[in-house]
Amino acid sequence: MPVLTRLIPSPVSVDIAAGALDNLAGLLADQRISSSGRLAVAISKGSGAALRERLTPALPGADWYEVAGGTIDAAVQLADAMRSGHYDAVVGLGGGKIIDAAKYASARVGLPMVAVATNLAHDGICSPVSTLDNDAGRGSYGVPAPIALVVDLQVIRDAPIRYVRSGIGDAVSNISAIADWELSHRETGEQIDGLAAAIARQAGEAVLRHPGDCGDDRFLTVLAEALVLGGIAMSIAGHTRPSSGACHEISHALDILYPRRSAPHGEQVGLGAAFAMHLRGDPEGCGLFASVLRRHGLPVRSEEIGFSTEEFVTAVAFAPQTRPGRYTILEHLDLTTDEIRDAYADYVKAIGS
16 A cells, blocks of 8 residues: 655654743653753853753752854854763753754753743744754754744843844745746756645744734744744754745855955845845735835845945855755756846835835
8 A cells, every 4th residue: 555644753742932931840740751850951151051051940950051153063062062961851041042052962962952032033942953053164964853842932032133023034034935946947947845845834824924022922822833844844844944045045155255344144035035035026925025025124225234236246146065966946046146236226216125
């Protein structure tokens, strides 16, 4: 008999609600992630450290590890420090850098990882990828996705609003990434995972068309769910295609070429997605992207994130080199630098001031 279904990799628990952090110990016990309470909790010196005092009474068996940052060296050091602890699980408590370091460290020591996000800056909170700085710049490392995810909306509201806005850019960029995946399917025959594409696209559409704003818990819930679904879509596909296309190639190029000046990831991919929609000859989609990004306070022009037109054009020209073998609208058009410059001028004119 043919196999008519498949198992979908996903967290055993996703808790997105105001006050969700107060139930962390119960979630770990109820889901049998840690019945003994022996936990390694990775935190930053910022948001994670501020929550340590609040959580310590509920997690008496936990050991707390301050992580220096989102680097491969910090993640390896965390893994080495945890090896002798005989833990049930690793908890990554903080922003994207801490969660990515905890995902990588937990994979090295063979422990399940629970993500407790203190902001919604990008879809890495539930993805099977750790993005970490290394000697060559920044790398993406395949890891198991978190076994559980906790997002406390009260904590999210206390985070700098720029990090919430960044998550909006990352979520809506899914739509552009799926368009690139479909283009590659038509032009190169690359296989599309229809379920992964559907989940990622609908996650992006939910954020793109939601009327709320960053001060609205209903909107924050939809945004958090969209970021979770983006991560699950990548787990289903087995790669980052559902959430990464020309938009991310442009962002990676900005990170590589201008490492000391790069903006938050979601701001860069949001801008990259809007420009990619223009390159595809989709004025309606480009206009909608620009309108929604502006409404949420996100940049739609390069100078709004500190890059001149020439710097942005250089990044777009370099972008295909960041993901060799990936086919997007950038590879399809194969524009010269002068053509990119003209296209960007047309884009700026099209979206208006």
